[in-house]
Amino acid sequence: MSLALLCVFGAFAQEKNQQLTFCVDPDWMPFEGVINGQHTGIASDYLEIFKQLTPYSFTIKPSPSWHQTIEQLQSNACDLTLMLNRTTEREKFLSFSMPYFFGPNVLVSKPNIPFMQGLPAIGDMTLGVVSGYRLLEEIPRNYPKMKLKIMDSEAQGLKAVEQGEIDVYAGSLYSINLTINQLELETLKINGWISLQDQLRIGFTKANAHLIPAFNQAIDQITSKQHNTILNKWTNVKIVKQTDNTLLYYLTASAAIIFFIFLWRSLVNMKVFAALHDKNQELEKIKEELTKANKNLEYRSFHDNLTNLYNRHYFMSTVKDHFNNVLRHQCISAIMMIDLDFFKKINDEHGHNVGDKVLQQFSTVLSQVLRAGDIAARWGGEEFIVLLPKTTKVDSIALAQRLVKAVDETTFELNIHLTISVGVSQSTANDDIASWIERADIALYQAKNEGRNCIKAFAV
Numbered sequence: 002m003s004l005a006l007l008c009v010f011g012a013f014a015q016e017k018n019q020q021l022t023f024c025v026d027p028d029w030m031p032f033e034g035v036i037n038g039q040h041t042g043i044a045s046d047y048l049e050i051f052k053q054l055t056p057y058s059f060t061i062k063p064s065p066s067w068h069q070t071i072e073q074l075q076s077n078a079c080d081l082t083l084m085l086n087r088t089t090e091r092e093k094f095l096s097f098s099m100p101y102f103f104g105p106n107v108l109v110s111k112p113n114i115p116f117m118q119g120l121p122a123i124g125d126m127t128l129g130v131v132s133g134y135r136l137l138e139e140i141p142r143n144y145p146k147m148k149l150k151i152m153d154s155e156a157q158g159l160k161a162v163e164q165g166e167i168d169v170y171a172g173s174l175y176s177i178n179l180t181i182n183q184l185e186l187e188t189l190k191i192n193g194w195i196s197l198q199d200q201l202r203i204g205f206t207k208a209n210a211h212l213i214p215a216f217n218q219a220i221d222q223i224t225s226k227q228h229n230t231i232l233n234k235w236t237n238v239k240i241v242k243q244t245d246n247t248l249l250y251y252l253t254a255s256a257a258i259i260f261f262i263f264l265w266r267s268l269v270n271m272k273v274f275a276a277l278h279d280k281n282q283e284l285e286k287i288k289e290e291l292t293k294a295n296k297n298l299e300y301r302s303f304h305d306n307l308t309n310l311y312n313r314h315y316f317m318s319t320v321k322d323h324f325n326n327v328l329r330h331q332c333i334s335a336i337m338m339i340d341l342d343f344f345k346k347i348n349d350e351h352g353h354n355v356g357d358k359v360l361q362q363f364s365t366v367l368s369q370v371l372r373a374g375d376i377a378a379r380w381g382g383e384e385f386i387v388l389l390p391k392t393t394k395v396d397s398i399a400l401a402q403r404l405v406k407a408v409d410e411t412t413f414e415l416n417i418h419l420t421i422s423v424g425v426s427q428s429t430a431n432d433d434i435a436s437w438i439e440r441a442d443i444a445l446y447q448a449k450n451e452g453r454n455c456i457k458a459f460a461v
């Protein structure tokens with residue numbers, strides 16, 4: 002056996018024999034208590050585990066109250082205490098293991114006080130806390146204006162609530178619950194909770210701080226099953242029925258309020274969405290109307306109101322575009338000018354409205370005779386102009402003949418018989434638009450001069 006191994010055995014044997022003295026809270030069940038001189042409670046069960054997982058043996062140092070237990074720890078009358086929260090004050094004379102037991106803290110009052118969610122809900126009511134308890138250190142630090150009354154024990158605190166000496170008592174759920182049941186303080190109820198929860202650890206006097214790693218290791222080894230067994234054993238107590246129901250009522254009421262808030266929000270949202278939907282539809286309709294109006298405006302800016310043929314402005318811009326093609330590709334196109342014969346007579350004899358009708362009917366006949374690609378426009382009054390792309394003089398004369406024949410065969414308003422005069426001109430190399438149109442006009446003038454109801458082509 003090596004020398005090093007002998008040394009380890011020696012150290013373990015020495016530590017195994019080491020007695021540790023622990024101070025207790027005699028009156029903090031189910032966490033810890035001394036009943037008939039026997040240490041009992043949650044701490045006592047964990048102590049059994051520590052006995053197995055560490056090399057130490059333990060001796061109890063009795064104390065009449067928690068307050069005196071603290072004094073014992075400060076004066077090193079014992080080495081450790083098994084269950085307490087870490088606080089700034091306690092850290093001055095104790096060092097702590099990692100926490101190994103957790104529990105909620107609650108508020109107790111008579112049933113006439115409304116449910117309290119957190120310490121701020123206590124307002125200017127008097128709150129009782131046990132002397133030396135962690136809450137007595139933390140509440141004044143966080144809520145300096147809180148009216149506190151210091152109690153010697155939890156039992157005294159709860160009785161003080163029952164007798165109306167204080168309004169609220171704060172402490173650990175498990176110990177409060179047990180005390181209420183044991184003392185049969187049935188008029189009290191657990192009436193709120195506080196965010197501070199118990200995180201219970203072993204507190205070592207500073208002289209014994211070196212023991213912490215061994216105990217932390219032991220705490221790490223405690224299984225969930227062991228934790229649960231202890232918790233169930235000591236906290237599986239009947240909670241005052243009234244208390245439970247009250248909490249349940251509050252939870253149910255809170256859930257109902259939240260549900261109705263969501264319902265209300267959903268309804269508001271649905272209304273907003275419906276209104277938005279309507280507005281969008283309205284906007285969509287306005288947009289459609291605007292588009293329609295714009296299209297109509299565009300149409301009107303290019304068309305003649307009476308005949309719905311293109312107007313002079315549009316015709317000129319189209320002819321310009323087309324004319325550039327004519328010059329570029331040296332193709333031949335023709336222009337045809339048409340004038341209704343003796344139209345003034347129709348107006349004079351039958352009235353302007355009939356004249357308008359005849360103009361419209363003629364426009365229809367003209368559109369029917371023309372080919373796709375031909376562009377007809379009202380030039381002014383009873384005069385019309387047609388661009389005949391890629392059309393020679395001969396072809397344009399043939400088309401004009403078809404038109405003259407169609408007009409001759411049409412029965413106009415009031416059985417009016419109408420004739421037309423037509424002048425055509427063909428585009429030439431080095432032509433310009435004005436002279437091209439003028440040549441058609443000259444040809445039309447010739448047709449008029451030669452008795453009307455005929456076609457004349459400008460001789461190039």
Ligand SMILES: Nc1nc2c(ncn2[C@@H]2O[C@H](COP(=O)(O)OP(=O)(O)OP(=O)(O)O)[C@@H](O)[C@H]2O)c(=O)[nH]1
Nearest residue numbers: 340341342343344345346348353354356357382383
């Ligand atoms: N109803 C109607 N008449 C129009 C319109 N624009 C022009 N006029 C008429 O058309 C007539 C044209 O008369 P004139 O220029 O003497 O020609 P015309 O009577 O056809 O005789 P010729 O052309 O020589 O055969 C005038 O009485 C104008 O008032 C229109 O939009 N509607």
